Amino acid sequence: MHAPQSSTDTESVAGTSAPVPVQGHITAPPDGRSRPPQRHDLNGLRGVAIALVVVFHIWMGRVSGGVDVFLTLSGFFFTASLLRSAESGASLNPITRITRVLRRLGPPLLITLLAVGVASVFLLPRTRWADLGDQLVSGVFYYVNWQLATTANDYLAADPSVSPVQHLWSVAVQFQFYLLAIAVVFGLAWVRRIARPEGPRSLRPRTFAVIFALMAVLSFVYAADGVRRHQAWNYYDTGARLWEIMLGATVAAVFAARSNNPAGESSARDSRAWPTARGALAGVAMAVIVVCGFLVDGVAAFPGPLALIPVLATLALIVAGSQTAVATTLSNRFFAWLGSIAFPLYLWHWPLLIFYLSATGRSQVDLSGGVGIVVASIALAFLTVRLVERPTQSTTFTPGRIAVTACAVFAAIAVTASSIGWNAFISRSITAVQADGSVDEMTHPGALELTDGIRAESTTLSPPLYSAPEDLPASTLEGCIADFETRDAISCTYGDLDANRTIVLAGGSHAEHWLSALDPLGSRHGFKVVTFFKMGCPLSVDTMPMLGANEYPDCLDWTQTVLAEVAAMKPAYVFTTATRPREGFPGDYTPSFYTEVWRQLVADGVGILGVRDTPWLAYRAIDCLADGGDATSCGISRDEALDPVNPALAASFQLPGFSALDLSDAVCDTTVCRVEQGNVLVYRDEHHLTATYVRTLTTELGRQLGTATGWWTGP
Known part of the structure; x- marks a missing residue:
């Protein structure tokens, strides 16, 4: 399971894709250069992946493999954006880039966390508030994966005892990768500019491809060993998950290295070559992504070697290009719309599922209950896009952006303060218990x-x-x-x-x-x-x-x-x-x-x-x-x-x-x-x-x- 990016997270890859529309609008590239043709199919792929995540969580009680699709796409798009900025001579200020990421991910996440905290007061027993409080705070600061790992929270199928923010580990992993990618690409580009002011503005993309590939290999070996040694930890471990993202980053660097013609001409030519082979590759890859969750127990196996199945399938769809029948299908309006609400849909569906089970006392969801959860999740996702995501993407401080930002800041403060306050109360009680080792037998x-x-x-x-x-x-x-x-x-x-x-x-x-x-x-x-x-x-x-x-x-x-x-x-x-x-x-x-x-x-x-x-x-x-x-x-x-x-x-x-x-x-x-x-x-x-x-x-x-x-x- 993994958090899809918000509808504005996907960046273009030179020679591969243009930005995903921000609610129907295409923004100009920050470096002023023309962008290559847009890959609507990859945005549609996000829609398919989130649909698999939701269906498998609600009715199958399994991991679908959508986690790996999103991780791979995250590495592919975000790294390509960084490479393009570094090569163009644009600013290497990491704060600017991190701020952009936080503006995209932060408000929907924080408002969801506040809603989960409020609902938990009414729907969960008080004995769970302390642990949940720690998880909410770690969610605010993007380290919830480590919080879950260090408190020995095995990744479990939905039931009333499971944390309503268990799914947010993947948001944390994604954000941690963003920080690492910014440090590597911008850091090395900065060193290059200092060392050779008159030379290229960054290392060559093929050099970055080698760096990313080496990082992927090291992470893959670490993850494979983690499956054997301690899978409960391995599942949440950023180091173990990194290879999936870095393979996407490696492919992005390879595409950037091959992108010698303006406006993506080389990519367009490549995408028309070998149409039958590319179509077959895309068809097989799409089938693999759909059936992966039925064939592989991702909780027990991912991010180990078996995660290569959905990761390589995702890379195959990227390489197959936008001229295949699969790409045409993924580019239709339905999948484009589903991809546009992927991030908030992911945020909402899991807590709604857990709260439904807690309120009804059931261990599983029937068909009608599941349909209700899906409908409610889609409705909340649609409202989140309209009322939260769109206003924050404004380039100026409009009243809507100011209001949403204020709400997000309030949510962060409220969640953090209430969680810390409750845990301080529990801490005092625990200290008293631990200090008193005696028992009055009477x-x-x-x-x-x-x-x-x-x-x-x-x-x-x-x-x-x-x-x-x-x-x-x-x-x-x-x-x-x-x-x-x-x-x-x-x-x-x-x-x-x-x-x-x-x-x-x-x-x-x-x-x-x-x-x-x-x-x-x-x-x-x-x-x-x-x-x-x-x-x-x-x-x-x-x-x-x-x-x-x-x-x-x-x-x-x-x-x-x-x-x-x-x-x-x-x-x-x-x-x-x-x-x-x-x-x-x-x-x-x-x-x-x-x-x-x-x-x-x-x-x-x-x-x-x-x-x-x-x-x-x-x-x-x-x-x-x-x-x-x-x-x-x-x-x-x-x-x-x-x-x-x-x-x-x-x-x-x-x-x-x-x-x-x-x-x-x-x-x-x-x-x-x-x-x-x-x-x-x-x-x-x-x-x-x-x-x-x-x-x-x-x-x-x-x-x-x-x-x-x-x-x-x-x-």
């Missing part, structure tokens, strides 16, 4: 209500719903967990730091959340807790771990490093998770790659404390509660989450030194696993326990741990 018994029968009157929930996502183990707050890209074994020590006995706590975040109980137990019973954590990485040897649908080789390397350090350390035990939920089926199981790790540990003389994983939800508990649900309705059936018998018990009979720990009865009763127990919130997200609830598990974990180790009796 008012907030939490798990003790299930294990020890302690009852308390209903009172304020701890942690508060808004603060729950940040109710984290000390290791996360102190940076003692390796991120997705880190292979080094980061280690920290908790519990009794001077003790002779050691328990290593190792694995992913589901091992990590037990630290909040092991830390006080270590201090109380005289053992140190040495941690080795990596995000999304359960211990694994010989079997490639998976991160979603992708392989996670860094996890495998990290595990080998950790096991080597554990073997050298010779702790008494390694404490780690022993089960996982079944995918697509009820219950839980012990993966074979877990037992492979345990056998290696046993061979190294290390005992294993294998704790049964806690039940996983498919949604954020805090959102469900904020939306009117209660502790039971927002929970999950125990039979759905857990097998009747702990699957890890089998390993306890087969492996000497392995002890199975099971705290399921401290999280679930006989029928349901609630999201709130004893006035304490159980989950901070879909499947991680709050640090506060884990502290209330200390008593039961102490009982089981003392029995397994023989180090003490009782809690």
